[in-house]
Amino acid sequence: MSAGAASPLLASGAGGAAPATMELDHSWRRHAGRAGGRLVLGVLIPLALALGWELAIRSGLAQGRLLPPPSRILGTLLALAQSGDLRLHVQATLLRVALGFVAGAGAGILVGALTGTLPVARHLLDPSLQALRAVPSLAWVPLFILWLGILETPKVVLIAVGVFFPVYVGVSGAIASVDRKLVEVGRIFRLSRLALARRILLPAVLPGTLVALRTGLGLGFLFVVAAELMGASEGLGYLLVDGQQFGKPDQILAAILAFAGLGKLADGLLVLATRPLLRWQDVSRGVL
Amino acid sequence: MLTIQDLAKTYADGTQALAGLTLSLAPGEIVAVVGGSGCGKTTLLRLVAGLDAATAGLIRLDGATIAGPHPGLGLVFQEPRLLPWLSIAENVGFGLADRPAAERRTRVARALARVGLADHAGRWPRELSGGQQQRVAIARAFVADPRVLLLDEPFSALDAVTREDLHRHLLALWAETRPTIVLVTHDVAEAAALADRVVVMRPHPGRIHRTVAVEAPRSGDAVAHLRTSRVLRALLDESLAPSARRAALAV
Ligand SMILES: Nc1ncnc2c1ncn2[C@@H]1O[C@H](COP(=O)(O)OP(=O)(O)OP(=O)(O)O)[C@@H](O)[C@H]1O
Numbered sequence A: 001m002s003a004g005a006a007s008p009l010l011a012s013g014a015g016g017a018a019p020a021t022m023e024l025d026h027s028w029r030r031h032a033g034r035a036g037g038r039l040v041l042g043v044l045i046p047l048a049l050a051l052g053w054e055l056a057i058r059s060g061l062a063q064g065r066l067l068p069p070p071s072r073i074l075g076t077l078l079a080l081a082q083s084g085d086l087r088l089h090v091q092a093t094l095l096r097v098a099l100g101f102v103a104g105a106g107a108g109i110l111v112g113a114l115t116g117t118l119p120v121a122r123h124l125l126d127p128s129l130q131a132l133r134a135v136p137s138l139a140w141v142p143l144f145i146l147w148l149g150i151l152e153t154p155k156v157v158l159i160a161v162g163v164f165f166p167v168y169v170g171v172s173g174a175i176a177s178v179d180r181k182l183v184e185v186g187r188i189f190r191l192s193r194l195a196l197a198r199r200i201l202l203p204a205v206l207p208g209t210l211v212a213l214r215t216g217l218g219l220g221f222l223f224v225v226a227a228e229l230m231g232a233s234e235g236l237g238y239l240l241v242d243g244q245q246f247g248k249p250d251q252i253l254a255a256i257l258a259f260a261g262l263g264k265l266a267d268g269l270l271v272l273a274t275r276p277l278l279r280w281q282d283v284s285r286g287v288l
Numbered sequence B: 001m002l003t004i005q006d007l008a009k010t011y012a013d014g015t016q017a018l019a020g021l022t023l024s025l026a027p028g029e030i031v032a033v034v035g036g037s038g039c040g041k042t043t044l045l046r047l048v049a050g051l052d053a054a055t056a057g058l059i060r061l062d063g064a065t066i067a068g069p070h071p072g073l074g075l076v077f078q079e080p081r082l083l084p085w086l087s088i089a090e091n092v093g094f095g096l097a098d099r100p101a102a103e104r105r106t107r108v109a110r111a112l113a114r115v116g117l118a119d120h121a122g123r124w125p126r127e128l129s130g131g132q133q134q135r136v137a138i139a140r141a142f143v144a145d146p147r148v149l150l151l152d153e154p155f156s157a158l159d160a161v162t163r164e165d166l167h168r169h170l171l172a173l174w175a176e177t178r179p180t181i182v183l184v185t186h187d188v189a190e191a192a193a194l195a196d197r198v199v200v201m202r203p204h205p206g207r208i209h210r211t212v213a214v215e216a217p218r219s220g221d222a223v224a225h226l227r228t229s230r231v232l233r234a235l236l237d238e239s240l241a242p243s244a245r246r247a248a249l250a251v
């Protein structure tokens, strides 16, 4: 801290409330300023590239047939939005991700809790699950199509499988690494098995579980693309296929932009919704 | 009345941590347990607290055999072990879940006031200093009025000034309901200042070497404390290896 900043605090003595808040205010503003500065730095390169490309095409230096200028991509996105098509495709994609995520994450939490707490379940299930996990999820696609047809079910199942494994591994790992010392606190106070699970295990595994859910959600978006590429009549993945077949790179890039926005938004919402549960944590302040 | 009879503990790897340890404590008595590192002090407390099972021997509280954690027994670990997801007040009230909310509130408030942390009730454990966290852990153990309190070097990580402060808090809490206290410590002066009786342990296998009565515990009689401290230090040195003895004398 500089001497100039400290002296009003020292001089004002007991009536130092006002300078103190000013001091806080300043440091807050400095902090926000620094965060803003980082943001500017982060978008500098993509912005410069986009602008450069735009100018190159406008000035006739490049053609832009395969890589359309940013203005055309945004225009396509806008047109899709205005016609209502974008809403339709986003809805279809989001519904698949949501269904697959809920099913996969639910199963992952359930099985992870089971193998994490019951040794019998762990010895019985974990080896098989680890073996299945080693199979790249996309390898199941032909089988799913054979078994479940080409409509919604195989898509949702593929997403669910993709979400299941990281959540399962995260939850069972979080349970396995719960601090024995805290469990002993529960034992000293003679908690029943159920109370021990609710009052010690559950809060202790919450941070790890939420990290696993975030990873799972990310994979959900990864696998929805794969699922929609294997054949769909709507969804952002369909826009990709359609754009490829009819030579519309601007539509492909518009869909990619939409994916980026949706993924970031979903992740942000998940973090925001679970933040109140983790207020006690000593870490992860100012992340995101 | 807490009685420990021929207590023995051999760990799965063959380590004989305790053998034939016998000790009995009168209600309201404060007994300090001192001894070199690895002589079985923590093992003793864990057995009495019911966290581990003894290999042989009996532990009785008022005639009833103890096998497993007991409502009349409280334990303060060497580290605070606060639950990071609970506020300070919730941590102190952790063992009172089956009591009515009003009783819980008054008990927690009283215990926090006793350790001088009344205005920290709503904070998170991470926002407290190490000494403050240790005080919360002591309040948590005291809050349900246990008949016996086991303290495992609760002050060892603290500086001398904070430690004396905590001694006062501990005695204030003790004066309310006068539980039996077993205090494990490395600090001979601490043992002499707080305990009625000091038990000196020896390792391989862990057993009681000597028991020394403190002549004027807690009376502030400096000469008596000094005498007791000297006796204890001599005993302790005798039970330590030469290298450890040099270190102990340097203290
Ligand atoms: N879980 C365990 N498994 C095997 N041996 C153990 C275990 N816990 C303690 N021991 C051994 O038992 C002996 C007594 O250990 P204990 O922790 O009771 O000592 P202590 O007197 O509390 O020492 P310190 O003053 O360093 O805390 C030591 O030799 C230790 O290595």
Ligand SMILES: [Mg+2]
Pocket: B041, B042, B043, B152
């Ligand atoms: Mg110990």
